[in-house]
Amino acid sequence: MAFIHGKSAIVLHNEFDLSSFFNDASTSRSIETAETTAFGNSAKTYIVGLQDGTISLSGMFDGAANAIDAEMTDIIGSNDGGILTIAVGGSLALSQRVISALGELTSYEVSAPVGDVVAANAEFQVDGGVGNAISLHALSAETATGSGSSHDNSASSANGGVAQIHVTANTMNNNTVFKVQHSADNSTWADLATFTTVATTVKTAERVTVASGTTVNRYLRSTWTASGTGSVTFHINFARR
């Protein structure tokens, strides 16, 4: 086991890497419990219910385009919320554990103290649960069709999951298709989640849900099919359910 310093944490929000604006990222998860205590019990008993979660991000205000203030105010009141990936370990490399979530912005606060930097704080209600995701592609550029190395989960799972992508830079002069594939043998690969085709130079983020009850095989990888030339910078992760 190795402890991790928080100084290099990464925060991706939709199509932006907002890490340089934040200096604190906190995730909270909770699970409802329903009491099942009956006559004859000597101690209270419970069963677990629905999961829930919240995310808090705080840092420094920047009013420039594509900076923290513009991106937070963009999603105020939006049901689409913000697609969030948080790498507390400071790495989005293959197989790194990351937090993935759809966050509905519940508050955004800017404070300007006379003796300190102007601060910004955003609170998110997680919509659909906090994902324990695995990175399948670091936030790095690709220039041609390819596939990532595989991640070995050691076993399959049987309850679907959520695939998430952040495309933070894109100079491709034609469409790019991104997918998550799975395999039982690390050799033959089947499409598991296909993201909406990313058009020329478009930067975007998306979550694709794999239905509960779907088998997700032991091995996972990302693939990308570029129809044009240029460069596209993206990160993909997948959270099993």
Add this chain to the structure above:
Amino acid sequence: MATYKVLTGLDYGKPSKRVEAGELVSDLPPAAVKWLLEQNLIELSSGKSAPAPVSEGDDE
């Protein structure tokens, strides 16, 4: 040789071959046929003889 209808896009073989849903294939790796059938990612194409999806030597 059994022919299968692909129900989900697949990549297999070396060099890698890509097939899309709806295509018919007869060159799937034998070791993959079993799990692809079990997960309804492929189906035996109608009118073809039954395949032997279990790969050699993996029965216990």
